[in-house]
Amino acid sequence: MPALKIKSQSQRARPSPRAVDAWGWDLLAIKPVRRFMVSRWYPGAFQAISLVLFGMVVYFGLFSTIRPAYNFATAVTWNLWWPLLPLSLVLMGRMWCTICPLVPPIELAQRLANPTRMPGQFLRRYGVWLMGLTFIFVTWANRMWSIISSPRATALLLLALLGLAVVVAVLYKRRAFCRYICPIGTFTGLYAMTAAVELRSNSAATCDGCKGKECYRGSDTVGGCPLYQYTRTMDSNRNCNLCGQCIKSCPHGAVELRLRTPGRELWLLGTPLLGEAFLVMMLVVVVYMQTADMTTAWADYMRWLLGNTALVDYNLAFTLTFVAAILAVMGIYLLVTRWASAPGAWRRNFAAFGYAYIPLILAVHLGHNFTHLVSEGPKALSAAFWSVLNPLGTATAPVQAAGIPMLNQAWMVPLVLLGGTGSLYTAWRISQKPASGGGKGKLLPHLIFLLVLTVLFVQLFLLPMNLRHAH
Ligand code: SF4
Ligand code: SF4
Structure with a gap:
């Protein structure tokens, strides 16, 4: 079980997020929503679909026509997925990051390699800068090599990201790539802060009295938070991909997914x-x-x-x-x-x-x-x-x-x-x-x-x- 470095966080005298919430309508109180979020179909079914699409993008990118306007890879990646991504962040927070096709290969690599290291101080301190650099590089590379106009380059870019994600997955537990390196993470985290939904603890007292902290550590059957979050002290969507693992693992039902005023997190954030x-x-x-x-x-x-x-x-x-x-x-x-x-x-x-x-x-x-x-x-x-x-x-x-x-x-x-x-x-x-x-x-x-x-x-x-x- 990983070390839990959250003592100081839990001691912060921060108001319960519930106390400052205007709406606070818990979507998990709707039974079908909760049942779906805790079912084994979520997020697995979505991941399976996105993995198939990813495979098709790579295949068509490498082996089909090089005309971007007629190629599945460029059409689906740049004309459909890319334009829809920011909209999904506004509506559903960072949920894309949980159905991203890189997640199943990351999990497979970790099952095989069983890494034991948590991200060190360097990644924790400079990860956000690293992400900025990878984003600048991909933006610049796209312009230099016209990646969006090239099916081959599109497939190679995705394969390069897959390779990097797998290497990082072998080195560190959970999803260090998604949290600290992924170029897309640059804006998925920031835009998710404006979303109309947030996942938070609904009871500071319950969490403070909770011995297992399963939302962070994981339980016997469910893994710990892939993005290293502790729901008790979360005050932001930026590092929550709504994977639902904490909902599944919390033995006290203390996690809720609630509607809120879009954007309010931008000024209520306690950790700029x-x-x-x-x-x-x-x-x-x-x-x-x-x-x-x-x-x-x-x-x-x-x-x-x-x-x-x-x-x-x-x-x-x-x-x-x-x-x-x-x-x-x-x-x-x-x-x-x-x-x-x-x-x-x-x-x-x-x-x-x-x-x-x-x-x-x-x-x-x-x-x-x-x-x-x-x-x-x-x-x-x-x-x-x-x-x-x-x-x-x-x-x-x-x-x-x-x-x-x-x-x-x-x-x-x-x-x-x-x-x-x-x-x-x-x-x-x-x-x-x-x-x-x-x-x-x-x-x-x-x-x-x-x-x-x-x-x-x-x-x-x-x-x-x-x-x-x-x-
Ligand atoms: S497992 Fe549940 S009760 Fe325990 S700290 Fe996490 S959210 Fe709170
Ligand atoms: S806080 Fe919960 S839903 Fe968000 S990434 Fe962590 S485990 Fe997943």
């Missing part, structure tokens, strides 16, 4: 992290550039850059722009927090207010992905069916279903404004907390930065767009 604020700022850049990349203005900018500077290589020009944008946004955010914070408290301010920017980024990300889904989803579905009926990809490709034209995204503007308003409100709520490191009246710098970002994103959606990133 500097690294996560860094990830949020990085997402600002990635989401902006991914959307800008769809505009005709981006092509004009790149032409200008290549024609008026010493740069002649497109990839180098893109890389320098990417790095410069990350440094610029990070630098501005640093200045904003320096201006906004009380003396000696900028780190707290940097960490706490980072979460205020999530609603805006999420809205832009949803708008961006929705554009792809509606425009390209019908074609992707027909490509997927065609691939399955034609596994070698040698038949003549059919005429594809037309997507709904989305070249004018002006109607995305209300969504961005909604996100911006959510961010402003979140910033105001965070500023009310003494632990946010700001003095009275020091909300202004964050409000200005948020307004500037909102205007920039609105302006982005008003520009003429192409459908797919291409150069």
Whole structure:
């Protein structure tokens, strides 16, 4: 049984999450929901489906046509799954991470290797930065090698992630890869914080008196929390994938899955992290550039850059722009927090207010992905069916279903404004907390930065767009 380093956590004088919850309606009180969550079908049935789809993506990616518009791998991965992922995070928290196809291979590897080590201090301390680096690398690599336009590269990327996940699974108990390394974990955790559901302990007293702490350690029949969470002290969705193991293992029925006001966790969070604020700022850049990349203005900018500077290589020009944008946004955010914070408290301010920017980024990300889904989803579905009926990809490709034209995204503007308003409100709520490191009246710098970002994103959606990133 793993060592349980939760004594200090349980001693924190934190209010029971129930005490600050507005709705608190426990979904597990609905009998069919509870029965399903504790059944052996959950999450196994979903994992089986996603594993089959993963196998198909790899097969078609490696062996079928190299035309991305007609290949199952690119169509399903980039035109269906990828656009739907952020939406699933808003609706169901990080549940994707429990039905992810990498989970069964991770569990198989651990059954064979039986690792005994828990993640050490390095991973626990720097995992969030590691995740940011893997995310930046995958984003950059995608642009360099046009992974989303290449079935082969798509399959190889997924196989590389599978290989890395298995290696980490052999080294550490439970899911160190998902918690500390997975590039997707960068935003799944952050966006899951806005979800309308949360899994928490429903009784601090019961948990404090509980000897077994089975939710964390596991029981004779159910494993411990794969993401190293102790439900008694959880105040965030970021590291809960709703796998349901704690529901199955808790002998006191002290775990509940409740509805809540979406986003409230962003300002109630008791443990803001500097690294996560860094990830949020990085997402600002990635989401902006991914959307800008769809505009005709981006092509004009790149032409200008290549024609008026010493740069002649497109990839180098893109890389320098990417790095410069990350440094610029990070630098501005640093200045904003320096201006906004009380003396000696900028780190707290940097960490706490980072979460205020999530609603805006999420809205832009949803708008961006929705554009792809509606425009390209019908074609992707027909490509997927065609691939399955034609596994070698040698038949003549059919005429594809037309997507709904989305070249004018002006109607995305209300969504961005909604996100911006959510961010402003979140910033105001965070500023009310003494632990946010700001003095009275020091909300202004964050409000200005948020307004500037909102205007920039609105302006982005008003520009003429192409459908797919291409150069
Ligand atoms: S096993 Fe149940 S009662 Fe015990 S600490 Fe975990 S959630 Fe609380
Ligand atoms: S807290 Fe419970 S549901 Fe969440 S990851 Fe841990 S075991 Fe799974």
